[in-house]
Amino acid sequence: MKSINLYMDESGNLGSSGRYFLICALEVKANEVKALGKRAGRIINRFKIKYNIPKAEEIKGWKLKDEQRIELINSILYKGIKIRYIILDLNHTTMLLKKADDKNACYNYLVQLIVKKLLQDYPHLEKINLYLDNRSVKIGNRLSLKSYLYNKLVLESLEQNNEVSRIEFIIHYMESKKCYLIEWADIIANSLYKKYNSKINDYYKLIKPSIIFESKFPSKTFGVNEEKQLTTKAINAKIKL
Numbered sequence: 001m002k003s004i005n006l007y008m009d010e011s012g013n014l015g016s017s018g019r020y021f022l023i024c025a026l027e028v029k030a031n032e033v034k035a036l037g038k039r040a041g042r043i044i045n046r047f048k049i050k051y052n053i054p055k056a057e058e059i060k061g062w063k064l065k066d067e068q069r070i071e072l073i074n075s076i077l078y079k080g081i082k083i084r085y086i087i088l089d090l091n092h093t094t095m096l097l098k099k100a101d102d103k104n105a106c107y108n109y110l111v112q113l114i115v116k117k118l119l120q121d122y123p124h125l126e127k128i129n130l131y132l133d134n135r136s137v138k139i140g141n142r143l144s145l146k147s148y149l150y151n152k153l154v155l156e157s158l159e160q161n162n163e164v165s166r167i168e169f170i171i172h173y174m175e176s177k178k179c180y181l182i183e184w185a186d187i188i189a190n191s192l193y194k195k196y197n198s199k200i201n202d203y204y205k206l207i208k209p210s211i212i213f214e215s216k217f218p219s220k221t222f223g224v225n226e227e228k229q230l231t232t233k234a235i236n237a238k239i240k241l
Contacts, residue, residue: 040180061190
């Protein structure tokens, strides 16, 4: 395999509210993009007709009702779809995330971790296409992500005397309503996010068989206080019984 595509979107936010921020990537082989893109379009458009959603309106994961979400997840998890995601616990990051540059650095770092694992899985890749929603420009700087990936994944490896193959990173910023696979990424990202933000595991269980990489960051302290609170509640409940 010489080339691969990642269609990426996020759920949550970096600092203004909520505890978690999640980035999801749908991994699609280059030779499957055309067919899968057409399938994504058919599924999205049929869904809009079924639920009387205007053709020009974008389907957003956070707006979906339970039965609609399950219907779309089951349609999206078609053969060939692979999912990678990383989730950040904002309570345990050392970055303040108050300024745009801080959020940009954090966003780029998380994307880099996803791409780094991709390169470990496919060491002979020559090209990676990353498709991101234009909304991500508010978080990540479209001029810095490509350079950052080269610095972290190529130049630093060379400095450490690691063997590095020639690799090309191509960043595509698109309107999500014009890219059905990014819409899919949004739906999956929001569904995974509910496992952590709302403690709803049903959607995660549906998606799990297609997940090939999941990472909680930072790994040592992710959800620590939350787990202690749940344990305390469980103990208290037993005492009352």
